[in-house]
Amino acid sequence: MKRREFIISGGTLAAAAPFMNFGAGKPLGKKLLVLGFDGMDPGKVDQLMRRGELPNMQRLGQRGAFTMMRSTIPPQSPVAWGSFISGSDPGTYGIYDFLHRDPETYLPMFAQSETTPSRMLVGLGKYRFPLKPGKVVLKREGPAFWDHLQERGIPATIFKVPTNYPPSDSQQRTLGGMGTPDIQGTYGIYSLFTSDEHESQSELSAANVYYAYIDENNVMEGQIDGPKNDLLKESEPVIVPFRVHVDNRHRTARIDIQGKEILIAEKEYSDWVEIEFSLISGLAGITGMVKFYLMEMGERFRLYVSPIHISPRRPAVPISTPANYSRELADRVGLFHTIGLPADTKALSNGTFSMENFIVQSLSVFEESRRLFDYELKRFLGQKEGLLFFYFSSLDQGQHMFWALNDRQHPFFHPEENRKFGFITDEMYRKFDRVLGKALQAVGPDVPVMLMSDHGFAPFRREVNINNWLAREGYLKLTYSDPGASIFDAADWSSTKAYALGLNGFYLNLAGRESQGIVSAGERRRLLEEIKGKLEAMVDPQDGARLITCAYISEDHFSKDFLHRAPDIILGFNRGYRISDDSALGTISRDLVSDNMGWWSGDHCVDPLKVPASFLSSFKIGKPVPDMQDMAPTILKYFGIDTPPTMKGKAII
Numbered sequence: 001m002k003r004r005e006f007i008i009s010g011g012t013l014a015a016a017a018p019f020m021n022f023g024a025g026k027p028l029g030k031k032l033l034v035l036g037f038d039g040m041d042p043g044k045v046d047q048l049m050r051r052g053e054l055p056n057m058q059r060l061g062q063r064g065a066f067t068m069m070r071s072t073i074p075p076q077s078p079v080a081w082g083s084f085i086s087g088s089d090p091g092t093y094g095i096y097d098f099l100h101r102d103p104e105t106y107l108p109m110f111a112q113s114e115t116t117p118s119r120m121l122v123g124l125g126k127y128r129f130p131l132k133p134g135k136v137v138l139k140r141e142g143p144a145f146w147d148h149l150q151e152r153g154i155p156a157t158i159f160k161v162p163t164n165y166p167p168s169d170s171q172q173r174t175l176g177g178m179g180t181p182d183i184q185g186t187y188g189i190y191s192l193f194t195s196d197e198h199e200s201q202s203e204l205s206a207a208n209v210y211y212a213y214i215d216e217n218n219v220m221e222g223q224i225d226g227p228k229n230d231l232l233k234e235s236e237p238v239i240v241p242f243r244v245h246v247d248n249r250h251r252t253a254r255i256d257i258q259g260k261e262i263l264i265a266e267k268e269y270s271d272w273v274e275i276e277f278s279l280i281s282g283l284a285g286i287t288g289m290v291k292f293y294l295m296e297m298g299e300r301f302r303l304y305v306s307p308i309h310i311s312p313r314r315p316a317v318p319i320s321t322p323a324n325y326s327r328e329l330a331d332r333v334g335l336f337h338t339i340g341l342p343a344d345t346k347a348l349s350n351g352t353f354s355m356e357n358f359i360v361q362s363l364s365v366f367e368e369s370r371r372l373f374d375y376e377l378k379r380f381l382g383q384k385e386g387l388l389f390f391y392f393s394s395l396d397q398g399q400h401m402f403w404a405l406n407d408r409q410h411p412f413f414h415p416e417e418n419r420k421f422g423f424i425t426d427e428m429y430r431k432f433d434r435v436l437g438k439a440l441q442a443v444g445p446d447v448p449v450m451l452m453s454d455h456g457f458a459p460f461r462r463e464v465n466i467n468n469w470l471a472r473e474g475y476l477k478l479t480y481s482d483p484g485a486s487i488f489d490a491a492d493w494s495s496t497k498a499y500a501l502g503l504n505g506f507y508l509n510l511a512g513r514e515s516q517g518i519v520s521a522g523e524r525r526r527l528l529e530e531i532k533g534k535l536e537a538m539v540d541p542q543d544g545a546r547l548i549t550c551a552y553i554s555e556d557h558f559s560k561d562f563l564h565r566a567p568d569i570i571l572g573f574n575r576g577y578r579i580s581d582d583s584a585l586g587t588i589s590r591d592l593v594s595d596n597m598g599w600w601s602g603d604h605c606v607d608p609l610k611v612p613a614s615f616l617s618s619f620k621i622g623k624p625v626p627d628m629q630d631m632a633p634t635i636l637k638y639f640g641i642d643t644p645p646t647m648k649g650k651a652i653i
Contacts, residue, residue, distance in 0.1 A: 039396030087632030403602025
């Protein structure tokens with residue numbers, strides 16, 4: 001469908017928009033429901049609508065609006081949802097990627113939060129005690145839109161919105177989302193116990209792999225490696241042992257851990273199991289929780305243990321406001337995933353999970369989110385006024401891994417996997433349509449509903465190592481260039497003018513900013529223009545396709561408040577391409593462009609014009625194509641609040 005036809009089909013150009021005549025400062029209503037479906041692609045929605053498979057979204061769009069929406073530069077989730085929160089562009093809140101870099105060391109660092117260790121330690125025997133505790137600091141700057149609601153006494157529940165870990169100070173009900181780590185401070189490290197000797201020798205990313213020795217009594221001894229005990233002078237992980245009693249006849253196992261007995265059958269998940277990690281016996285400890293997944297029994301025994309999640313009942317670090325909100329959810333609905341990216345995509349990429357295993361887990365994450373939404377929706381219905389924002393992650397994480405199931409041009413396409421599992425992406429969209437249908441029925445016609453995503457999706461067929469290109473062009477000088485070499489070891493910074501880090505980031509080695517910078521302020525703009533032209537002229541040697549459709553010079557697109565954190569150029573890749581994991585982490589590879597031979601086969605870290613977000617509403621809007629940064633001003637205007645000067649977006653009602 002042509003772009004103009006697509007926009008008009010959503011009814012967004014209706015001149016008689018019912019909200020358009022209200023003046024600023026006058027509330028349009030008392031309650032608003034906003035649903036965030038991460039990664040919902042407008043083209044896919046339109047395709048399924050035309051087939052009659054998304055009846056609730058179709059009715060919503062016909063009643064109000066359905067259109068594509070501009071994502072951010074770059075269209076990464078923490079960046080896009082940051083614009084949603086702030087009502088502005090990344091220059092006002094300082095998040096440009098999942099990864100930033102430390103200009104002093106050149107090393108990558110998490111962009112969304114920073115952990116500072118305990119200070120002023122006092123020794124006592126084998127222990128050391130902090131006089132000042134460590135803390136986790138949110139790196140998203142500026143106020144959130146719900147702060148303005150709070151000032152007016154309007155209650156809001158903000159459920160798992162990305163770029164809000166740790167949750168910013170608020171009296172509103174908020175739960176940290178994407179960016180929330182596991183109990184070890186990572187994005188998720190799982191464990192695998194396997195009786196396959198070859199598999200047990202594997203070195204897998206984000207995984208602990210152990211050989212499962214089952215003795216003559218059909219018992220396996222295992223352990224869970226917990227967080228490091230930093231109260232010890234010789235810091236070491238806290239180990240919690242467990243025992244598995246294997247019953248091959250009934251294809252079940254009993255897991256004994258810390259006085260608990262968990263019985264699970266083959267191909268079954270346990271419920272959440274809370275675990276105490278003792279730091280000082282009887283005095284100090286940390287509570288985590290895991291799920292056990294008995295994947296195989298018989299000839300081969302395989303037991304998966306999830307990453308150790310922060311317990312919402314007794315969180316070791318702040319994950320909600322108020323602090324007891326997470327406990328309320330756990331008590332009313334049950335324990336739930338707290339890690340920001342709950343589906344274990346690494347387990348599938350590593351080969352620990354089959355596609356069937358991953359789908360089972362993905363659906364369990366979705367069902368958990370749905371139960372939590374049901375609770376919050378019921379609570380919302382009992383309120384006289386307020387906002388409910390609820391975020392779902394499953395479409396995004398699913399499409400990352402499901403894309404190659406149906407993309408016959410993808411180098412990782414497998415006909416047999418397509419035959420067995422090719423249905424799953426469409427089915428996920430249908431499941432989310434049913435979530436919307438239930439919500440519309442519950443709130444009725446008097447409560448407006450907004451449904452939005454942060455970006456769409458594209459194939460990820462070929463991966464590009466930008467650091468390889470920089471080295472070939474002479475901008476990155478290496479002392480050696482063997483495949484697998486890291487720029488942190490091999491770069492000659494005294495002769496290097498540029499380097500790449502993160503999923504879309506490109507940096508000059510700028511004098512006065514980088515610790516060993518050589519590019520002068522006078523040379524900076526000319527060099528940026530030169531490199532931009534060369535990047536946009538890059539082609540795939542395989543077929544001549546452009547690799548980068550736009551290289552965005554940051555200072556031309558962002559506000560100045562936190563521009564100093566930005567990459568100098570944001571790489572806008574063409575559909576079908578993305579930066580390689582090697583390049584994102586500063587590693588040189590053999591080829592500039594190579595086939596992506598993995599299940600992470602769909603992506604959105606490309607030119608934002610290639611992956612627009614989705615917007616649907618129960619009301620007409622006054623802008624053909626809204627922007628992510630328009631959402632916060634729109635919410636505020638609905639509640640009668642003028643757009644604050646810190647927001648660059650415009651209300652669309």
